[in-house]
Amino acid sequence: MDYLLEGVRALCDFSGGGWKSLVMFAIGILLIWLAIKKEYEPSLLLPMGFGAILVNLPLSGVLNQTVGGIQANGIIEWLFEVGIEASEAMPILLFIGIGAMIDFGPLLSMPSMFLFGAGAQFGIFAAILLAAFLGFDIKDAAAIGVIGAADGPTAILVSQVLKSEYVGAIAVAAYSYMALVPIVQPFAIKLVTTKKERCIHMEYKPESVSKTMRIVFPIAVTMIVGLVAPQSVALVGFLMFGNLIRECGVLGTMSETAQNQLANLVTLLLGITISFSMQADKFLTWNTILIMGLGLAAFVFDTFGGIMFAKLLNLFSKKKINPLVGAAGISAFPMASRVVQKVGLEADPSNHLLMHAAGANVAGQIASVVAGGVLLSIVPQLLAETGSIDLISKFLELLGH
16 A cells, blocks of 8 residues: 555656656557557557556566665566567567568569668668757667668667667657558659659569578678678577578478567567666657657658659659659558558559569568668777767768768
């Protein structure tokens, strides 16, 4: 009864910040509602929402605390320290499941789609510069920029490795915008394309993809990317390892396990563990609102970047490319390719772009992970510099190298 009364008093003490816990309860319930009612990334938003309630209860046993002079370890804080803070194990393990889900066949049959995966990462770097301009520390700005790739695990990993203060807000923004791809992206696409451009037909004549090529591809990508951006080895390596399990042909049961049980379990644990960074004092700041806005801007800029890159190629290409394909170069798979197909059919019911978009979409998976690795290489160099350095200028200089 004493704990009950103390908890009620803490929540009712508005001058002492009790209102913040009530707001976090509302945010947690909102995330649960979005997961159940709207089916927005339910496997992650539901545990995040419930976890937000758990960590904001007064004297919550899921956080470390001292009770009667005895130190008691809370399960959520322990999971965060071991599974994310110490080794980033959870988001990295999730990449095995993601890799096992991805079929790189459409990309391998149309290698030119690699370009759109790269072009659609423009928003990451644009958002970083914007966040730095608004006063965010460069490590926080870099983590915020990754939201634009619509790649939740990479956003969490980059924000944690760089020790960003806003891991919770970045995770909520990243997964929220992943879920909102079918709503936000059509609007962004139509802002920068004409109906005539959306009606461009693209011939689909895929090259055959041998089993040998499918097996060699993840090994080759890991080695090449590892040499170019060593800090991305964990990200790319585990993604490609999952894909190798899928394509090798001798680990069918393990592939199914990675795609289902492993991915579901890690996602569940990741969601409730990330809620540790959603404690009211850390989460309820004006910067959280700014991060949500910058994340949206990054996502829209990524879409713009892919589209404008396709338009640029059209200036030099005899066979015109539908700019919609560029919009599929973000990491949100397969939602982005489905959105492109839908918008293309709205403009012309006979215009089928799904396979081209799927190729660009899986290229975006690789490109977003590589972009995350590049940031993990560049940002520590920036932080190591001393003196009065213009961080934005220095960032552009290192990016050029």
